[in-house]
Amino acid sequence: MNINSPLSILVVDDNPLNVRLLETTLAKEGYNIFKAYNGPDARESACTNNPDLILLDIQMPGENGFDVIKKLKNKGDTASIPVIFLTGVSEIDAKLEGFELGAVDYITKPFHPLEVSARVRLHLKLSIATNSLIRSQADKLKQISDAQTSMLTTPEKYPDARFGVQYMSLHEAGGDFYEVLPISNDIYGYFVADFSGHDISTSYLTSSVKGLLKQNCSPIYQPLESIKMINDVLVEILPPGKYLTACYARLNRKTRQMRVICAGHPPVCYVPVTGQARILEMEGDVIGIFKNVLFGQETLIVNPGDRFYMYTDGLIESTDKKIVWSEGADRMLAACQSAHDVPISKAPEKITQLLCPDLSKLEDDIVILAIEV
Amino acid sequence: MNFKALGESLGLEEDEFIEIVEIFVETAVSDIKKLECALPSNDFAAVSDAAHSLKGSAGNLGFMDISRLSATIEDKARKNNITGLAPAIIELTALITGIKDQM
Numbered sequence: 001m002n003i004n005s006p007l008s009i010l011v012v013d014d015n016p017l018n019v020r021l022l023e024t025t026l027a028k029e030g031y032n033i034f035k036a037y038n039g040p041d042a043r044e045s046a047c048t049n050n051p052d053l054i055l056l057d058i059q060m061p062g063e064n065g066f067d068v069i070k071k072l073k074n075k076g077d078t079a080s081i082p083v084i085f086l087t088g089v090s091e092i093d094a095k096l097e098g099f100e101l102g103a104v105d106y107i108t109k110p111f112h113p114l115e116v117s118a119r120v121r122l123h124l125k126l127s128i129a130t131n132s133l134i135r136s137q138a139d140k141l142k143q144i145s146d147a148q149t150s151m152l153t154t155p156e157k158y159p160d161a162r163f164g165v166q167y168m169s170l171h172e173a174g175g176d177f178y179e180v181l182p183i184s185n186d187i188y189g190y191f192v193a194d195f196s197g198h199d200i201s202t203s204y205l206t207s208s209v210k211g212l213l214k215q216n217c218s219p220i221y222q223p224l225e226s227i228k229m230i231n232d233v234l235v236e237i238l239p240p241g242k243y244l245t246a247c248y249a250r251l252n253r254k255t256r257q258m259r260v261i262c263a264g265h266p267p268v269c270y271v272p273v274t275g276q277a278r279i280l281e282m283e284g285d286v287i288g289i290f291k292n293v294l295f296g297q298e299t300l301i302v303n304p305g306d307r308f309y310m311y312t313d314g315l316i317e318s319t320d321k322k323i324v325w326s327e328g329a330d331r332m333l334a335a336c337q338s339a340h341d342v343p344i345s346k347a348p349e350k351i352t353q354l355l356c357p358d359l360s361k362l363e364d365d366i367v368i369l370a371i372e373v
Numbered sequence: 374m375n376f377k378a379l380g381e382s383l384g385l386e387e388d389e390f391i392e393i394v395e396i397f398v399e400t401a402v403s404d405i406k407k408l409e410c411a412l413p414s415n416d417f418a419a420v421s422d423a424a425h426s427l428k429g430s431a432g433n434l435g436f437m438d439i440s441r442l443s444a445t446i447e448d449k450a451r452k453n454n455i456t457g458l459a460p461a462i463i464e465l466t467a468l469i470t471g472i473k474d475q476m
Contacts, residue, residue, distance in 0.1 A: 017396045017430045024389050059425075110432025110440065114384045 039063025
């Protein structure tokens with residue numbers, strides 16, 4: 001978003017009257033207006049014109065508004081454009097679906113042009129504020145001292161988070177790290193990551209990421225939003241070629257909802273009390289390289305006693321034995337299942353013993369973070 | 374009908390509002406044609422789509438009588454209920470002609 005050029009809005013509706021009404025109203029406020037009367041044209045305009053906001057009608061013949069949002073959110077260069085959708089008053093399911101697909105707000109039809117104008121203003125402000133927050137966080141981090149954030153979070157510190165951890169760093173400035181974050185009484189965030197390379201800048205960067213996690217993992221942001229914000233800051237501050245792969249899991253023990261985000265990292269193992277244990281396979285970009293990124297996301301409804309295992313590739317990948325993590329994940333899952341009768345605090349140790357009986361042969365850092373619902 | 378007041382209530386100048394009403398009349402006429410074509414063949418889906426479109430456009434401009442009447446037509450068509458649809462379409466046509474005459 002360039003503050004010096006006029007802000008632009010893409011208006012999408014199959015009804016030319018609505019388009020004209022919105023265009024007249026918003027152009028008067030000084031916005032640059034792009035128009036589209038169907039889904040495919042809307043997506044094309046979003047790509048070429050890169051508007052600051054999109055007003056999108058849901059009920060359109062052919063490709064409807066939901067299809068359009070889905071496609072926009074799945075494309076790097078349009079994923080971060082805020083979308084407000086237009087929908088009928090009584091269509092509660094449509095509203096929920098719109099939010100689920102990533103819309104920032106909705107306006108009910110028939111709409112009042114001045115209400116549209118006010119909401120557009122609000123969401124442009126929020127979008128500008130978020131962008132400047134990202135910039136200011138990046139500036140602050142350049143000056144941060146690592147003293148406060150370099151300590152490891154132990155299970156004793158947050159007993160309600162119910163986790164166990166195995167952390168072994170081979171190098172003085174290891175690339176692996178983890179963090180456990182209290183978000184509210186019943187909600188905890190769990191983060192496991194691996195920086196590319198092992199140089200001295202890594203430990204400083206680890207502190208920066210921990211600082212960013214504290215700032216951005218809050219109840220107001222969805223996990224995907226938190227990781228995207230962290231990505232946006234890291235894109236600004238990481239040295240060229242440096243990036244990180246990560247998994248972020250947010251568990252709400254009250255609603256029993258677990259949401260897992262994957263950013264180019266070995267997949268999380270899920271071992272439920274009843275039912276089949278499985279690998280949460282997800283595709284996702286790494287963090288810190290691209291401004292427009294797509295991360296994998298899966299949401300699960302879980303039960304007390306269910307376990308999740310997050311880890312780095314050191315245990316399951318071996319350059320000596322030419323094992324990569326895609327096949328290593330199956331061995332990891334089997335080991336996690338074998339540890340089901342061990343208390344959660346001891347489970348990571350048992351898994352390490354199973355996968356790597358002789359720790360002197362370890363080729364890389366190890367993190368295993370075990371979480372029990 | 375006071376176009377100036379209706380326009381003001383939407384935050385629009387009278388000339389801006391009139392320009393938009395012209396588009397409204399154009400789309401309304403086409404929606405009514407669709408209604409008239411669809412009704413004899415009992416194409417309820419087409420009737421409710423056209424009525425839905427008219428309901429929205431009229432509602433946005435503050436033409437509440439047209440919007441309400443279109444809502445009734447949409448609702449009946451969704452329930453495949455043909456009772457009263459033909460007279461309602463005639464009434465709609467009259468209301469839109471009324472707007473056209475004032476322009």
